[in-house]
Amino acid sequence: MEKVSISHDKSSPIVVGLDIGTTKICAIVGRRSKDNTVEILGIGKAESAGVTRGVVSNIDKTVQGITQAIEIAASQSNVEIRVVNVGIAGQHIKSLQHRGLITRRDLNREINRKDIEKLIEDMYNLVMPPGEEIIHVLPQEFTVDNEPGIKDPIGMAGVRLEANFHIISGQVTAVKNIVKCVTKANLESHDLILEPLASSEAVLTDEEKEAGVVLVDVGGGTTDLAIFHEGIIRHTAVIPFGGNSVTEDIREGCSVMRNIAEMLKTRFGSALAEENKDNEIVCVPGLRGRESKEISVKNLAYVIQARMEEIIEHVYYEIKTSGYEKKMIGGIV
Known part of the structure; x- marks a missing residue:
């Protein structure tokens, strides 16, 4: 039977999650269905000997664990794995609240996705303490022309668009070491996801x-x-x-x-x-x-x-x- 190959294309029905934990490294292959559920095709587990409290402490041992887990998952699912979505955790993770705003010039145009993306982009440009980088920018609620508590402003008319954001940051070196381990295992990291967020999507x-x-x-x-x-x-x-x-x-x-x-x-x-x-x-x-x-x-x-x-x-x-x-x-x- 011929192996299925996956790419980083978002329309690809097959997705791979990689959890680099302190005690074990787990890879899971799933197929997205039309009703937005995921069918599990294969799971691979390996001992994690190069991670301490969620942070990579030994590159070679971590790469070895990733390779083992991916090989088992690929064998079970009959999928050639090249691209993975990687979970990130560790005591270096911090979160903060921030508020952003933009003033729109085109009054005849409704608020659209580009306006929200501009707000999010501005948050990624925040000055962080040395050695830290932003991992996630999560919009919480919006204010349009001083009207607060709006969850989705798309389609509304307004000049002043504000938003509260939950910003998650981590140490640059810790993030780079995770990406380095994934790359050394001959994989491409499509996205880094904070593990509590990934867990919440799965169980809540x-x-x-x-x-x-x-x-x-x-x-x-x-x-x-x-x-x-x-x-x-x-x-x-x-x-x-x-x-x-x-x-x-x-x-x-x-x-x-x-x-x-x-x-x-x-x-x-x-x-x-x-x-x-x-x-x-x-x-x-x-x-x-x-x-x-x-x-x-x-x-x-x-x-x-x-x-x-x-x-x-x-x-x-x-x-x-x-x-x-x-x-x-x-x-x-």
């Missing part, structure tokens, strides 16, 4: 975004957060703690090897210590024939609970600082 409904909802994605190296209200992205954050932080706590707290700590977390771990019995014990083998070690399941849970409480406190802090704490009808997903 329009109704939830309208009601007000917090998306929390606890990954290996980071915890990603996105807040939506009235269908608009209001706040994003990347918290530099995740599942790997829990594993490290177990490794230090129980004095075991990292692979044993990961096994204890996944097989016997709990975030609520009170739900475990005092007499539950796990016996782990000693190193190279040394005496085995007994670990209390309740103590293990206390270690996990402490870190998970810290992560949730960070999440709550971000929700409070966003100003939307009392408006989240949809709660946390």
Whole structure:
């Protein structure tokens, strides 16, 4: 059977997503259908050994992981993968609010897409702190001739067009290293997408975004957060703690090897210590024939609970600082 080749053409029905995570690298191939849904054709996963807290720390190991994941996904889907949409996260990600405006000269012409693109383009030209670049500019709501709260001004008449924007920025070096890894794996990066935004597109409904909802994605190296209200992205954050932080706590707290700590977390771990019995014990083998070690399941849970409480406190802090704490009808997903 002949392999299908894909290009960066937006009309191409086949799209590829590449998630370069701290614990694993995942490639997914999907086909866009006419009713705007995506049929999954293939998934490839590989261990991620060159990424720390969402940021590339070893180019060669990351390239190796990308290549493995892409090969598996290409084999499953029978698609020759050349172009990918890459997710970006990491503790270097920042977000800010900004307001822009343009004064239109042609009064006989309705507001069109070009006017909005001009506003967005102006935001990309904002002066950022040294070493940072803008990744996304997301319009929130528009004001036309001092009439606020307009979600879509296209087709309206007006002279003064203003907009509130949610701007997401990241470190230039971190972004370049991701692109470099993708290029070294003989792929072309079509787009960089902030991972909490990509996750929200996958798991949140329009109704939830309208009601007000917090998306929390606890990954290996980071915890990603996105807040939506009235269908608009209001706040994003990347918290530099995740599942790997829990594993490290177990490794230090129980004095075991990292692979044993990961096994204890996944097989016997709990975030609520009170739900475990005092007499539950796990016996782990000693190193190279040394005496085995007994670990209390309740103590293990206390270690996990402490870190998970810290992560949730960070999440709550971000929700409070966003100003939307009392408006989240949809709660946390």
